[in-house]
Amino acid sequence: MIGEQLRTLRTANKMTQKELAGELSVAFQTISNWENNSIDPSVSMILRIAEYFNCSTDYLLKGDDSSAKYIDTTQLTEHQHAQLLGLAKEFSKLNKK
Template sequence: MLHEQIRRLRTARGITQVELAHRLGVSKQSVSNWESNNIQSSIELLEKIADLFGVTTDHLLGREPLQMLDVSGLTAQQIVHLQMLIEDLRQGKRES
């Protein structure tokens, strides 16, 4: 479900509700309401959320499985480097 996906993606990246709200230009209460499944985001915000986390809207809506990498045993610095590499690869894919 959408609310679970948003919470999972946010926490996996170590982003607080306040930080996510700031990045999306919404209130912390909006993020809290999405994650509590009290309200749904607009289509425009759904697209922004997908772009921010580097996933598709289909993934957010539970229509596309997410592939996961096991980073257990890696240092925090190594994980950050992997995240940067993945973002660079995604940017290259979007530009082609």
């Protein structure tokens, strides 16, 4: 499963295997092996991949699309974060109706 998810993320970001390999400091053959499910990345590498693509490890490991529900708010102020959280809750309420 991780190979499919990795390929999807890489191609969605218009990256070659060589470019992603450079970002992760591995050989491009390693990326190819991961994408072809010949070998699995280590746990520490799965964490690095998730961080790089700003997705959850669940998405990488299980294809759980809940990664689309996360927004990186690290660059926001506390006030901006609170406002965004409030908006998300309002949308959630609308979806329940």
